[in-house]
Amino acid sequence: MPIGRRDTAVKMLWIGVWLVFFTDPVHDLLHQPRATGTAVWAWTGTAAFLVGYLMLVFRYTARPLAGAAGRLTLVGLFVLAVLLVGTLGESWLVLFVYVCVSIGATMPIGPANVLIPAAAAVMAGLALVVRANPGFGLIGSALLAGFAMTGVRRLVRTTVELRQARATVAQLAANEERLRLARDLHDLLGHSLSLITLKSELAGRMLPARVDDARQQVAEIEQVSRQALVDVREAVSGYRRPSLAGELAGAKSALGAAGIAADLPAQPPSRDLAPEREGVLAWVLREAVTNVVRHSGARRCTVTFAVRQTLDGPFLELRVADDGEGPSGAYYGNGLTGITERLTAAGGALETGSVFTARGRRGTGFLLTARVPLGSAP
Template structure:
């Protein structure tokens, strides 16, 4: 079963690769030969003009002129077919080449006879595969009409027999041309999606590095300052601060390694414990909740709340100058359903008062991906950050399990 699935996936990938190459210049000799063979099959309609030239129905001058005219016609047709190889032709030049191809077909048919009416098939193919769809719908029947007029001038019924073929092959080529144009657009869209995915990955990496290192580096800076102030009078306490710095730096290194090897999902309980340490070291009185109840909370939602707590505490330590910080974790019932709400409030200055920084912007994006919301702003006595995620009721969790 697995082998069949792998074979199916492989065939789908090969089909997608072939479609991707449609409308694209050949990249190597093999693709060039394959495309040339596909185009060469359609030269079968030249059998009638070639037979007319070798049958001796014309004078020597007429035969030589016919060979030159046929070579010029085939050269123009191939130039149109291979128009995207090298430097692509402009629209005006392509239109002039199609008109010249049609004029050469008319001239050869009028001078050499009805055996050359098959050339109009190539004119119809060129109109169908090259011209825009709306213009091709008019150019193909116009090609058939010109062929009928030329055939009536020769007094033969050959034109009537070829009319249906000219129309059918022309309109069939409009489908091929539309498929090629759609494939080219899909290839461009796929490249755009890949670029957007790369940009999103770079943004995620920048956000993770900020969230991972901002907290740890702020704590290291704070403890380094404390150790520097304690060093002359209290070397034992300074040594303890240096030991804490070593522990925090080692943990930061572990966090960075985990972030590089895979997406790191912080746990809310661990972040609450780290919050206690960080606030105490900064001389901020901390009021923290007990062990959080995370029943029914998804891993993405818990990780988003943990990042929010880390960023909020980092801002309290670095920017607020607060003496007190209160962290609350509550379940609430709203009109949109039950939610789990994390609130971090301090009595500090609230930062610089400028636009939200990279940390808050990254938090907002994380919570949006987890289906949550973020509110942050100054209050009457400090600054407050509130992060909310959906929290299924206990009954819903029980029924789901």
């Protein structure tokens, strides 16, 4: 079905173009003297034919001919055309042009290529019955009109499919942006709120004996809250891109507040790492440290960087290991799912598992390994 007044007007124009062939039947109706019964039949049959033609072509040009009503209407047009030509004469042979147009506008391409010539052949046979000479002009017009409508119908169907595809792409883009925003907010707020919670508990334990230390913790809570607000605003605007240096500093603060000994490099390695991939690795570090603080029950956490040469080129590897409860205690939820998606989009990969001792034996703790390609992003 058309969408909007403009589409309706354009469609009616394409359908109405073929009404130019209706001049002969109209002239015959107005000027040919007939008996009352025959005149009533002529007017009634013509009106029924026109209504059926307009409804059929307007409704089914842009969609498949489904249901019995549409097929019966098409058959009814053919039967009316045969009866009107047989009872009223050669002026009504032009009705088969509309039959061919209806077939081309509503039937699938394969059946239409067969039925249009068949309808033209029936018209030629009726012309012999009523002793008329339609000539090649009228037969050619019927064939041309029918096959032209098959092309118009194909064009209309393609336009409808393109609109549907465009709407689908827009919906997918909206869903992707919604997923990006949800992932960013989770990564931002999960880390910041965990840190605020830890510092709040620590300040509560310090009171009332250590007021100055509690005041320091409250000041840091305010600083973290303000930074979280800035981060959320930047994430909503789409400009947030964390750095490894900043996340290392944040990880040291979070681990220290949780009472977990932190073994962290002072600075990330100075390698040829694209800013987009550094941002992804920074998100991974933030989520990994947040999980260690919230879920591992660890007493020590180690963060290391290394460059690995693979068949696909050099990769920068981030390893976050703790001595906590191990994989069974790891929280593989929205956070790890989100960073897995980020790494995959950046051409990297994520691995998780147990920590192994120097002799290769499985130890306690949880190990997260993330890799991103070095060099410029594609």
